[in-house]
Amino acid sequence: MPNVTRITVSIDEPLLEQFEKFLADNGYPTRSEGVKSIMRKALIENEWLTENTDVAATISMVYDHHKxxxxxxxxxxxxxxxxxxxxxxxxxxxxxxxxxxxILKGLASRIQAFHNALKSVKGLKHCTLSAATTGEDIH
Structure with missing residues (x-):
């Protein structure tokens, strides 16, 4: 197991109650796992804003092939x-x-341009981009 650092966070009671409900509703076994998951999500969102960084993603599409x-x-x-x-x-x-x-890997700006081009196709019923990470810089 890598080195683990314990931290203390002060949270208002109503926010903590909402967070506890979020943890329970989403199956997180501990507060720590919930916080780590939220931190990783924020770091991945930040990766998508960084120039010249490879990211990963999926695009899901549904269409009528008879169109x-x-x-x-x-x-x-x-x-x-x-x-x-x-x-x-x-x-x-x-x-x-x-x-x-x-399944995609490349620059976020290029992936977003790809998604924009696909979702503009007339006759497409669904086109969703799911941003992910290559995992190289997320621990």
């Missing part, structure tokens, strides 16, 4: 941003609807 041109346009955009795409997963949800999940 004219949707699949071709999505494929063209993916090729335009090919350096970001680590892998893709395509599944058939039903006779009409498909879901694609793209």
């Amino acid at each position: 004219a041109g949707v699949m071709q346009k999505l494929t063209d955009i993916q090729h335009d941003f090919g350096e970001l795409v680590v892998c893709t997963q395509h599944v058939h949800l039903d006779h009409h609807n498909c879901m694609e999940v793209l």
Whole structure:
């Protein structure tokens, strides 16, 4: 186990009660685990604001593959941003609807531009970016 430092934090009672409820609702076993999770989330959000830092992400899309041109346009955009795409997963949800999940690694600004290009495709039912980290600078 790495070195652990104990800290003391002063918190108003109403905020602590809200935090305790948050911990219970989200299954955190201890306050420490909840605080560490929130700290990591803030650090990851900060990574996305830093220039020239590689980040990771997923983009999830749902579309009707029968809509004219949707699949071709999505494929063209993916090729335009090919350096970001680590892998893709395509599944058939039903006779009409498909879901694609793209796993990405690259500069946050480039990933956001990719997401913006994809979500502008007419006929797309859903397109969500989930920001993540490569983990290199998060402990």
